[in-house]
Amino acid sequence: MNLLAIAFKSLKQRALSSSLTALSVALGIMLVVSVLVVNSVVDNTFNQKSVGVSLLIGPRGSDLGNVLSAVYRIGKPAENLPWRVLTEDLPNAAKRIGGVKDASDIIDWAIPMTMGDVTQEGSFPVLGTTPKYFKMEYASGKKFQKKGELPVNSFDAIIGSQVARENGWDISSQFSLIHGGADGHVHDEKFTVVGLLAPTGTANDRTVFVNIEGFFLISGHEKPPEDAISRLREFGYEVTPEQEAVIREAAGGHDHHDHAGHDHGAHAPHPIPDDLKEVSFILVRTKSSTASIMLAGELNEGMRAQAVNPIIVISRLMKLFVGNTRKLLLFLTALIVVVAGIGIFVSIYNSMSDRKREIAIMRALGASRVTVFSIILGESLLLCLGGGILGLLMGHGLVVVAAPLIESQAGIMVNPWSFDVMELVLFPILIGMATLVGFLPGLTAYRTDVADSLND
């Protein structure tokens, strides 16, 4: 009979106490594993690798607010930018960089995004963009997979997997939008789902993408000529009387008829003049990181928009807030494990006075002091490792149960069986803890006087 088998038998003899002690370790480890899994999910969600964008151009103000809104669809954009930021400022800024003749020398693509509205059903964020959005990598090396078509026509939409699942929408489903402004009215226009995106594990899963032209065609989304001209001037753009006349003429030519209840795909969309359009954000992918830094510098000089590298913003968020929160959670859960370890110590140490005779019998049968010390240490190891393995399973089990809830509430996809390397580190830590808490009771066993204990 080996020493671990003897240790196991001794634990079995005190089944209730042993189980409760192991359970306390298991609960501690369960919490540690849950924190690690959630942390890993947060890491993946906010990790720089998951943002396939070099620069994010948005309104001046909070760079973090812009990133959260544009990339993670958390919150609304503070304000919109004139379309000229996309068509003039961006290429001009690129050209101001030494050696750059054409913007395409350093820019792979620039994708406009308009945001603010939500779906009437489910309140999912609506994002107006171009089909180019779906050609980019949503994460490093990962491209969008879809069923159906991209939203090529004005009132086409493609929806994220969570939207499809929760709203029960499929291709040809129709839906309305709630205006993102103060009044929050329901728009008359109806969009038709033409494509479904495969799950990505990103905020795209809970986003409804509509054709950006269709977004502007919604009544109230394009700027009235007076507002548009005044906004252009606010942003420092020159608007000549000739341009002003063109804007007024173009706006007057755009017929605001009722879009509801008829098939918009059946006729060509009305062209919206650029100066009547606004953009919430522009996603830019540069050809190199150096180009990204230089372009951001040029864009941020003298413009009312701001360009940030989302990677840097997210890294800062992770470091300052998420990282510290993670450390705090891990510290608290580690404390729970330490308390459980003290529980093991108390349980074994208290049992030692009752087991002096048992130890003396083993010694009388020829067990050395080291042997009885090892048996007690073995008990501590079995409790810690048994509790640890149970805790590992319970931790992942907890995440299995919580995953659908997290997904529905936070839109974050959680793989309960994703294994964090830190989980492997738990076991050497548990072995260390077992040795530590088993040492003193083991020493008591080691020092047991055989003759005295047998005579007691």
Place this chain on the structure above:
Amino acid sequence: MSLSIRNLKKSYVEPGGRRLPILNVDSFDIADAEQVVLIGSSGGGKTTLLNVIAGVTTADSGQVVIDGTDVTKLPEAGRDRFRALRIGYVFQTFNLLPAFTALENVLLGMSFGGRKADRPHARELLKRVGLEHRLDHRPAKLSVGEQQRVAVARALANRPSLLLADEPTANVDTANQENVLKLIREACTENGVSLMMVTHSQDVASQFDRIETLSDFNKPEAAE
């Protein structure tokens, strides 16, 4: 196996610091396969003598030579190993481990000598003491007589050359006394094991050819 004790002295220090001599044996021998019963008054040092022979307690001075090995000269780990391999010990209170079944208690007797546990031998021993149907029962489920039989089987598990028995029949009823005694003696005879048994019972003692009274050969000095 032969046991030879020379000039053995053992004393305890009382809490007040007073030295209390317990053993002072000039010479005591047991021949190979001999069965000796040791009688004497309570507190006379019988159990201490067994403990010193088994190496559970150290002597102050003198020799305890078992099959040519002076147990008193061995380091503690050496005494443990020697005990595990060469000495069987039956206690008055059986001292079975409650967490283990009858079979496991016997296997435990084999576990500490570094030899591989011989499960068939353990089964055979329990069969020999009439417990083949109680192999998987824990001590709490066994009668007093059965527990002592398991203790005898455990003491013989390592095929010892010396069996020390400290009042093995004291806690069993009359019917079982006979059985246990018969069992121990037969097992020792069959396996050529030397036996040194402590008893208070004249009935038990009278069954042995050699009866030793401790006070006849143990002359402890006066307490200091």
